Amino acid sequence: MTLKDFYAEWNNGSDKILVHTSGSTGKPKPMMVEKSKMEVSATITCDFLNLKQGDTALLCMPLDYIAGKMVVVRSIVRGLRLISVKPSGHPLRGLTEPPVFAAMIPMQVFNSMQVPEEKEMLMQIKHLIIGGGAIDTAMERELRDFPNSVWSTYGMTETLSHIALRQLNGSKASCWYTPFEGVDVSVNDNGCLIIDAPRISDIRIVTNDIAEIAPDGRRFRIMGRKDNVIDSGGIKIQIEEVETLLSKYLTVPYVITKKSDYKFGEIVAMLVESDDVEGIKRICEDNLPKYWQPKLYISVKKIPRTQTGKPARKQAAEIAERMI
Incomplete structure (x- = not known):
């Protein structure tokens, strides 16, 4: 979808607009959402970040998904000056001045930090929000200053972009997400996050994200997804926890997944963009608890990812299942 297409759909007289889910756990699904609720969500973010009319906003994500659409909606409701670039891994390349506001995925931030002039511009963005995937500990450390x-x-x-933020830098850096005013969170018996956000959703949203609520009863942190649990010989292993620990030791792209197994029920499997499988195995054995260590290592040319840069979990599992 082009920016022209989006404006045409936004101004077509309908009170709803078509969006697609990201597809991280399967095929992207179409959804019709209310434009008025998108405007409310946009206003909440603009107010929180104190964005003002005339501020520049970078559009660097596909307009088929909610993240890209919401950047445009924020520019509409607040009168921001939109800077539209083709979605790519290096969204700051070619810009002559930093935008006041930018929304990026972790891959774009990572790539930008590898090029000195792009990193310098990244540091000058006044309000940078990062979403659409996990931020590993190494990136957090680099962003801290x-x-x-x-x-x-x-x-x-379903929440029309974000309903909570956590600061990654400065003295207020935290591992806890703070919901916006008017948003309440809780967990169900399975430990999954429940979101009550009546201004942007008419229904209570029960997620598949396993969460912990802070002692203050308001903030929360995400431990992983319910469907990303590997049950291996009766031991439950959270895929995201394994990936987070490994991020301290591996620089090559990888993803943890699972494979069905006659003896254990499921085993930990690993897809990695490297031919040095033995070297990767040694790193895992030296740094992971015994029961977290992959029993299957698969060298791939490219880690499967969605269009928004997230690991394509279903595709990764299908690759592992095909291995003998």
Whole structure:
């Protein structure tokens, strides 16, 4: 979808607009959402970040998904000056001045930090929000000293982008997400996050994200997804926890997945963009608890990812299942 297409759909007289889920756990699904609720969500974010009319906003994500659409909606409701670039891994390349506001996925931030002039511009963005995937510990450490506000977002298509932020840099850096005013969170018996956000959703949203609520009863942190649990010989292993621990030791792209197994029920499997499988195995054996160590290592040319840069979990599991 082009920006022209989006404006045409936004101004077509209908009170709803078509969006698609990200497809991280399967095929992207179409959804019709209310434009008025998108405007409310956009206003909440603009107010929180104190964005003002005339501020520049970078559009660097596909307009088929909620994240890209919401950047445009924020520019509409607040009168921001939109800077539209083709979605790519290096969204700051070619820009002559930093935008006031930018929303990026972790891959775009990582790539930008590898090029000195792009990193310098990244540091000058006044309000940088990062969403659409996990931010590993190495990236958090590098962002910690950025001079302007950097935020990790929590949200999904159903919540019309994010409903909570956590600061990644400065003295207020935290592992806890703080919901916006008017948003309440809790967990169900399975430990999954429940979201009550009546201003943007008419229904209570029960997620598949396993969460912990802070002692204050308001903030929360995400431990992983319910469907990303490996049950291996009766031991439950959270895929995201394994990936987070490994991120301290591996620089090559990888993803943890699972494979069905006659003896254990399921085993930990690992897809990695490297031919040095033995070297990767040694790193895992030296740094992971015994029961977290992969029993199957698969060298791939490219880790499967969705269009928004997230690991394509279902595809990764299908690759592992095909291995003998």
